[in-house]
Amino acid sequence: MSAVLQTSPRKGVDWAGLGWAFLFFWYFSGVTQLLIQLTGTAGFSGFRQALLASALWLVPVLLWPARTRQLAAVIGTLLWLCSLGSFGYFLVYGQEFSQSVIFIMFESNINESREYLIQYFAWWMLPAFAAYGLCGWLLWRKVRPIYLSRPGALFAAAIALFVSVGYPALRQFSKHDSWQAGFDNFTQRIETATPWQLAVGYKNYREQLTNMQVLLAENASIPPLANLQDAHAGQPGTLVLVIGESTNRQRMSLYGYPRETTPELDALRDQLQVFDNVVTPRPYTIEALQQVLTFADQEHPERYLTTPSVINLMKQAGYKTYWITNQQTMTKRNTMLTTFSEQADEQFYLNNNREQNARQYDGDVLAPFAKVLADGAPRKFIVVHLLGTHMSYQYRYPAEYERFTDRxxxxxxxxxxxLPTYNSYDNAVLYNDHVVASLIKDLSGAQANSMLLYLSDHGEAVFDAPKPDVLGRNEAAPTSPMYTVPFIVWNSPQWQAQQARDFSAALSRPYSSSHFIHTWADLAGLRFDEYEAHKSLVSQNFRPLPLLIGNPEKPKSLIDFSLIKPQAPVAQRIAQKDPEQRATKAL
Known part of the structure; x- marks a missing residue:
């Protein structure tokens, strides 16, 4: 017992010794988080959470001070080994280690891992890893026993335990009704710290993999569409669906916004069919895409589990299918998106950040898009899922696109x-314009018979009328910017000639993207028993339906979007608020 707790020969607390011990344990989580902060890669929450979680390792050295050096050596070695993945990942990608990376690690075989190391290995990594380990060793040499009285040691250890895991656990369990929800959020908080990245990541990987396999098995058991007919059967062609994120069309100059936020699409205006009256049924990505990509809608929301998806449709029509995504993949929230992507023949997962509030640019989709265009398959269907203008907006565009900085x-x-948030959203729209226009240009140059459709999953309110104090999305308090989405079609001359259709009468039709699969089938020249022509935006048999928004699990809460007070055109609001700007605009 005397080896467990000893009385300090010094007077008072050895604060310097305590500080060195904490710095040593923090080092293995903190260095990567500090680099993330210094490079502006992500927000502060990860750094803060890693700082608190690192206090846990003080507990054993406070309780067994005579064995401090040995305990610190063992714990430090384990932390160092577990931290090498996140440290190395940041060196290669400049991003935070995440559950998605864990998924890739466990899904890769030995050959894939060897190819990965060969591809990304650089000479400077060896001295970087050596310096990282050397600094840890130097810190370990500073660690010394912290002798306290028995009550003092127990009290100090209790404080360290409370700060590191007790307070985060109590806070999360008190905020949620169910134990499982509280536990999930608690593990999310400590996930930034070593070694919990690997432990929590592996746990979540197993859970999400199981859930996804169940969903994929259910999808595989869904009967094919009945009596499928293809007007372009036997012809080569490339059809592309680009899904945007959080982009409100009212902030696009293509739709009349006075700031030039879409100059590249504006330049392509004569080649585009721009539909200006399309709304989304839900202001959240997963819930919206469950309807957009399947036969589910606001009146039958459960059908995404029991009916074919657009991926199933295109595979049945003989297209090789691809899914390129800059969205997060294997997270509990995004399992449904990953399930959709896994239905495709090939997948490209580009965003392995732990959280959305991190720098991740949609320009990354252009390289895999070019690779897919070069694929020899005669018929290709490509889904490109962008991160778009997702909050936090300042992380969505590189520095050269920070064009809007004043009033x-x-x-x-x-x-x-x-103002800074308002401007950063417009800058994000500007960069989104570049990415979407680049996809169109790349497709135009590579495939003679092709079509591209771009729409956003939902909009976003960024201090827009009619409630200029609102930022983000709230289904319980809807405003028009949360639901108004861009809907744009580009056809190659060859594809347009085959269709010989005039869409001018359809451009302003009121339409909900919950019926999107019927429009896509119509544009692709596909017919089947489940197709409903009146739900196709471009059909001659189109019939306007209520634009239902709200939570379909609460049917009484559903309302027609037309009942929401519309947003006045931005140019009109500027003129009303600021006569000087109106005069400048007129000049």
Missing amino acids: SGVPGNVSDDQ
């Missing part, structure tokens, strides 16, 4: 505090 073109209701 020019900004409504007068936007306060000085709101």
Whole structure:
């Protein structure tokens, strides 16, 4: 017992010794988090959570001070080994290690791992890893026993335990009704710290893999569409569906916004069919795409589990299918998206960040898109899922696209505090314009018989009228910017000639993207028993239906979008608020 707790020969607490011990344990989580902060890769939450979680390792050295050096050596070695993955991943990608990376690690075989190491290995990595290990060793040499009285040691250990895991656990369990929800959020909080990245990541990997396999098995058991007919059967062709994220069309100059946020699409305007009255049924990605990509809708929301998806449809029509995504993949929230992607023949997962609030640019989709275009398959269907203008907006575009920095073109209701966020959203729209236009140009140059359709999953309110204090999305308090989405079609001359259709009468039709699969089938020249022509935006048999928004699990909460107070055109609001800007605009 005397070896467990000893009385300090010193007077008072050895604060310097305590500080060195904490710094040593923090080092293996903190260095990578510090690099993330210094490079502006992600927000502060990961750094804060890793700082708190590192206090846990003080507990054994406080309780067994005579064995401090040995305990620190064993714990430090384990932490160092577990941290090499996240440290190395940041060196290669400049991103935070995440559950998605864990998924890739466990899904890769030895040959894939060897190819990965050969591809990304650089000479400077060896000295970087050596320096990382050397600094850890130097810190270990500073660690010394911290002798406290028995009550003092127990009290200090209790504080360290409470700070590292007790407080985060109590906070999460008190915020959620179910034990499982509280536990899931608690593990998410400590996931930034070593070694919990691997432990929590592996646990979640097993859970999400099981859930996804169940969903894929259910999808595989769904009967094919009946009596499928293809007007383009036997012809080569490439059809592309680009899914945007959080982009409100009212902030696009292509739709009349006074700021030039879509200059590249504006330049392609004569080649585009721009539909200006399309809304999304839900303001959340998963819930919206469950309807957009299947036969589910607001009146039958469960059908995404029992009916074919657009991927199933195109595979049945003889297309080789691809899914290129810059969205997060294997997270509990995004399992459904990953399930959709796994239905495709080939997948490209580009975003392995732990959280959405991290720098991740959609330009990354262009290289795999070019690779897929070069694939020899005669008929290709490609889904490109962008991160778009997802919050936090300043992480969605590189520095050269930070074009909007002042009040020019900004409504007068936007306060000085709101202005940076308002501008960063417009800059994100500007970069999104570049990516979408680049996809169109690359497709045009590579495939003679092709079509591309771009729409966003939902919109976003960023201090827009009619409620200029609202930022983000809230289904319980809907405003029009949360639901108004861009809907744009580009056809190659050859594809357009085959269709010989005039869409001018359809461009302003009121339409919900919950019926999108019927429009896509119509545009692709596909017919089957389940197809309903009146739900196709471009059909001659189109019939306007209520634009239902809200939570379909609460049917009484569903309302027609037309009942929401519309947003006044931005140009009109600027003129009303600021006569000087109106005069400048007129000049």
